[in-house]
Amino acid sequence: MEWTDDGIILGLRRHGEGHAVVELITAEHGRHLGLVYGGGSRKKAPALQPGNSVRAVWRARLDEQLGNYTLEITQSRADRMMMAARASFGLQTIAALLRLLPERDPHGDLYVMSEYILDRIDEPEAASLIARFELQLLAELGFGLDLSCCAASGITTDLVYVSPKTGRAVSRAAGEEWRERLLPLPSFLREAEVSVSPAEIAAAFALTGHFLAVHVLEPRGMDLPEARASLVAAARRMRAA
Amino acid sequence: MRRVVAGPEIERLIQLLSKLPGLGPRSARRAALHLVKKREELMQPLTAALGDALEKIVVCDTCGNIDTRNPCMVCADETRDHSLLVAVENVADLWALERAGAVNGRYHVLGGTLSALDGIGPDDLNIASLISRAHEPEVKEVVLALSATVDGQTTAHYITDLLRDADVKITRLAHGVPVGGELDYLDEGTLSAAIRQRTLF
Numbered sequence: 120m121e122w123t124d125d126g127i128i129l130g131l132r133r134h135g136e137g138h139a140v141v142e143l144i145t146a147e148h149g150r151h152l153g154l155v156y157g158g159g160s161r162k163k164a165p166a167l168q169p170g171n172s173v174r175a176v177w178r179a180r181l182d183e184q185l186g187n188y189t190l191e192i193t194q195s196r197a198d199r200m201m202m203a204a205r206a207s208f209g210l211q212t213i214a215a216l217l218r219l220l221p222e223r224d225p226h227g228d229l230y231v232m233s234e235y236i237l238d239r240i241d242e243p244e245a246a247s248l249i250a251r252f253e254l255q256l257l258a259e260l261g262f263g264l265d266l267s268c269c270a271a272s273g274i275t276t277d278l279v280y281v282s283p284k285t286g287r288a289v290s291r292a293a294g295e296e297w298r299e300r301l302l303p304l305p306s307f308l309r310e311a312e313v314s315v316s317p318a319e320i321a322a323a324f325a326l327t328g329h330f331l332a333v334h335v336l337e338p339r340g341m342d343l344p345e346a347r348a349s350l351v352a353a354a355r356r357m358r359a360a
Numbered sequence: 361m362r363r364v365v366a367g368p369e370i371e372r373l374i375q376l377l378s379k380l381p382g383l384g385p386r387s388a389r390r391a392a393l394h395l396v397k398k399r400e401e402l403m404q405p406l407t408a409a410l411g412d413a414l415e416k417i418v419v420c421d422t423c424g425n426i427d428t429r430n431p432c433m434v435c436a437d438e439t440r441d442h443s444l445l446v447a448v449e450n451v452a453d454l455w456a457l458e459r460a461g462a463v464n465g466r467y468h469v470l471g472g473t474l475s476a477l478d479g480i481g482p483d484d485l486n487i488a489s490l491i492s493r494a495h496e497p498e499v500k501e502v503v504l505a506l507s508a509t510v511d512g513q514t515t516a517h518y519i520t521d522l523l524r525d526a527d528v529k530i531t532r533l534a535h536g537v538p539v540g541g542e543l544d545y546l547d548e549g550t551l552s553a554a555i556r557q558r559t560l561f
Contacts, residue, residue: 130477136381142477165547169510198553201513201535204520211514215476345474345481346514349521 120182124148125193126175127233129214131167133159141167141188143175144217144233149224153177153188166190168197170210170237199241205353206241209249211346213237216256219335226259246324246354247307247315253327254308262286262334264326266309269293279304283329302326317355324351370396422493424469424486426451434458434467441465443500445528447490447519449473449507457505465503468493473506473515487519494526501529508535508553 126143129150134140139158144150153175158167166173172194179186200206213233220226232255236248257263263286268275270287271294280294280301281287288309294301304326305319328343336342364371370392378388395403419425420432427433434440434454444465448454454467468490472480494502504519506512513532520530536554537546546554 130475132477164509165549168549171549192548195548195552197510197549198535198556200510201508201553202556204517207510207514207517210510211474211476218476344476346476349518352521353517 166192170196170200203241208346208350215344250323442498446503473511504532
């Protein structure tokens with residue numbers, strides 16, 4: 120068995136004294152692990168940092184085996200990840216969320232979004248991009264939100280709430296009576312907007328966090344990633360500054 | 361079938377030695393043979409030293425360093441600068457900084473870095489005790505001397521967040537060209553970090 124694909128390093132674990140098991144999100148083969156010979160060495164350490172993009176060749180005798188990776192770095196981002204807190208937390212959040220996907224299950228859209236976000240991870244827009252990424256992750260896991268029209272009236276304008284039970288959008292007029300129980304829907308999750316306020320970012324993370332927790336994490340006995348809370352706090356601080 | 365050439369005691373010695381870092385079964389066999397040959401000069405003192413160390417080694421309650429006394433020699437040293445607290449990943453890093461003689465402060469050993477893949481969270485590290493020590497009135501600066509890896513720096517950012525309300529200066533080690541390093545041989549990440557953190561000449 121052998122394939123070649125583009126990927127992003129999500130993490131690595133030392134294996135024995137000199138080797139490493141590397142976890143990638145790949146364009147066509149999903150989240151995939153493999154052994155890198157000598158991956159624990161000082162020589163290979165700079166290349167094998169989370170966030171770096173690689174060209175990966177995977178080989179194994181049988182498909183179900185862990186297999187070996189030969190990795191060639193195509194884009195080094197590790198230094199940018201290390202500089203800013205929001206970049207570090209953003210990367211760790213994306214990696215933790217991608218680990219919710221089953222192994223070896225292709226999710227090309229999430230790979231493309233990950234590349235796009237990591238290229239802008241230290242820019243102010245990164246937090247809003249990660250909120251959109253969470254929305255896409257929910258959809259790919261089968262728990263997508265329906266933000267196209269109001270669940271009560273069917274109208275497609277002035278959608279400002281989401282039902283925490285059904286995940287469907289609710290218009291301002293229809294949701295007025297139950298607004299305490301509904302989740303706010305920031306407009307940038309429906310339309311491409313250049314400027315996003317800190318309150319909208321916080322509302323977006325509260326929205327996606329609710330559905331991630333209820334549908335994905337709680338059934339697995341897990342909590343939202345610790346880095347996610349740090350990312351939200353860092354984004355809030357940066358915009359306040 | 362593999363023939364056993366030595367008694368079970370020697371085989372066990374070889375097996376245990378092969379578990380040490382850097383030693384495989386062959387080198388463990390050579391080391392065991394060397395010990396057997398030098399029983400009086402090496403094996404006996406080594407056995408005594410291992411026994412002594414096993415009996416006396418303790419983890420310092422204050423900083424997490426390994427020593428034969430508690431508090432450790434570094435924490436008990438009154439000549440050290442008590443205003444400077446250096447957080448390191450593990451004891452090997454503390455020893456490396458001490459070998460270099462680069463810093464005269466006190467240390468705090470975290471016991472690793474945050475790693476989602478390995479399931480290491482903040483509660484698995486000595487972060488709470490570091491925060492508590494950083495709030496001591498005599499501490500003026502906390503140096504986060506953690507690895508220049510994404511996991512190491514994520515840990516540093518996490519600690520920085522927790523120290524936000526402490527009245528201390530928080531610093532971290534510079535990243536860039538190592539002493540004796542030639543630019544041609546450096547990886548892109550190191551070069552990029554070195555350029556970003558360039559200083560006035």
